[in-house]
Amino acid sequence: MANSDIVSQDELNALLNILNEDNNLVSENKSYEFDSKPQSRIEKFKDLIKISNNFATKLTTTIKDKLDKKIEISFNSILENENSYQQDKDIFKFNFEINSFQTDIKIFLSRMTINSIIDLYLGGEGIVDYQNQKYSKIELKIFNHFLEDISSELNLSWKSIAKMEKSNNITFNKKFIEIKFDIFIVNQAKTFILQFNYDEIDYLLLKNQIDEPLNLDKIEKSLKKFNFLDLEMNFIALNNFISLENFNSLEIGSQIKMNNYKKDKIDIHIGQTKIFMAKKVDKKIVIKKIAEENYES
Amino acid sequence: MNHNLLTSLNNINLELKIRIGSKKISIKNLSKIKEGDVIILEKDEDDLVDILIGDEMVARGKIIEKDNEFFIEIRELKNSQEEY
Numbered sequence: 001m002a003n004s005d006i007v008s009q010d011e012l013n014a015l016l017n018i019l020n021e022d023n024n025l026v027s028e029n030k031s032y033e034f035d036s037k038p039q040s041r042i043e044k045f046k047d048l049i050k051i052s053n054n055f056a057t058k059l060t061t062t063i064k065d066k067l068d069k070k071i072e073i074s075f076n077s078i079l080e081n082e083n084s085y086q087q088d089k090d091i092f093k094f095n096f097e098i099n100s101f102q103t104d105i106k107i108f109l110s111r112m113t114i115n116s117i118i119d120l121y122l123g124g125e126g127i128v129d130y131q132n133q134k135y136s137k138i139e140l141k142i143f144n145h146f147l148e149d150i151s152s153e154l155n156l157s158w159k160s161i162a163k164m165e166k167s168n169n170i171t172f173n174k175k176f177i178e179i180k181f182d183i184f185i186v187n188q189a190k191t192f193i194l195q196f197n198y199d200e201i202d203y204l205l206l207k208n209q210i211d212e213p214l215n216l217d218k219i220e221k222s223l224k225k226f227n228f229l230d231l232e233m234n235f236i237a238l239n240n241f242i243s244l245e246n247f248n249s250l251e252i253g254s255q256i257k258m259n260n261y262k263k264d265k266i267d268i269h270i271g272q273t274k275i276f277m278a279k280k281v282d283k284k285i286v287i288k289k290i291a292e293e294n295y296e297s
Numbered sequence: 298m299n300h301n302l303l304t305s306l307n308n309i310n311l312e313l314k315i316r317i318g319s320k321k322i323s324i325k326n327l328s329k330i331k332e333g334d335v336i337i338l339e340k341d342e343d344d345l346v347d348i349l350i351g352d353e354m355v356a357r358g359k360i361i362e363k364d365n366e367f368f369i370e371i372r373e374l375k376n377s378q379e380e381y
Contacts, residue, residue, distance in 0.1 A: 220328075223324055223328055224325075226324050227323060227324050227325035228323065228324075228325075229323065229324050230321045230322065230323055231321070231322055231323075231324065231327060232319050232320070232321055232322075233319060233320050233321075233322055233327075233336075234316050234318075234319045234349075235316060235317050235318045235319060235320075235338065236314045236315065236316055236317075236349075237315045237316075237317045237346070237360070238314075238315040238360070238367055238369070239312060239313060239314045239315065240312075240313050241310040241311065241312055241313065242310065242311055242313050243307065243308055243309065243310055243311070244306060244307050244308070244309050244311060245307040245308065247311060247313075247350075247355075248307075250356065250371055250374065251371065251374070252371055252372065252373070252374060253370065253371060254370070254371045255361065255368040255369065255370045255371075256313065256368060256369050256371075257366060257367075257368050258315065258360075258366075258367040258368060258369055259367075266317070270327075271352065272351070272352070275327075276330065278336075280317070280338070283337060283338045283339075283340075283341075283342075284335045284336070284337060284338065285318075285335065285336040285337075285338055286333065286334075286335050287330055287331065287332055287333060287334045287335070287336070288332065289332060290332075
């Protein structure tokens, strides 16, 4: 690595000051709405992906002038598939797992890429042909400086979802550096986060349903072909779960406690799919809302 | 059947839904439904309601309210042997 061991502390401080002045990360303060209403879950997924892509774009912008690298967003656990990560040795990967209010986000940085960045900062050409070397103090300071930029941008990008702590949890593996940030989900996002499902996101991404909205005209046309078809709407008032054992012991006169729904709130189902939410007033069922989450069915 | 499997199956939770009524509707009319529209329920308040597991009606009963909690009291049990 170019001159990495012969830079004085003064020279390093001067270098870091220049880096601070050159910092071209763009801070975007757009706020995303993660309250349970009125957005649909698919809109929230879109926002989550926008937030993640926004962060990736910022980081890509940061290193674009230095290295020709692109940051990838992964919704899957890289650790589960470490081999596939190693094949992509020259990219950044950003991976998050959220399944509780206090959890963590992990960023995986390629050793090769970081080494190149450090080399460039130290006046080299950014070309390194090795990955697994021990960093000198100066190199570590440059890495930490870069890490602070990442933390700051991650905080900004994710502020509508989570607050995160400065990371002291950094693991240097043979081919990549894993940085773990502890995060605390903010109140407005809690409802959404509890429903978070990676398989669902992957499925939607695979099906391109996030970026390519449903073709409503096409659906409408195909529905017209079946205008004559009669469907049965079921008005569901209450529900609960019962074990097979308890069900088998039911007899005339048995009473089953139902859930806490108010009796006048009605879900209108066709088959297993909830189509409308409604309210019962005497013998009238008044349509209140079209159910949002039919795609789950 | 395996004893352990039977014991496990016995603990499976089934979703029980109470159907207070139903109505046939064409796709044409369904696609026109909007917020505020009213559908008239053909059942009376005192009529028995259907108890469903999945799409299958397994019993009929009466909704009872006690201390702001709702119960369903079984009045008719569908005898599975009737079907076969």
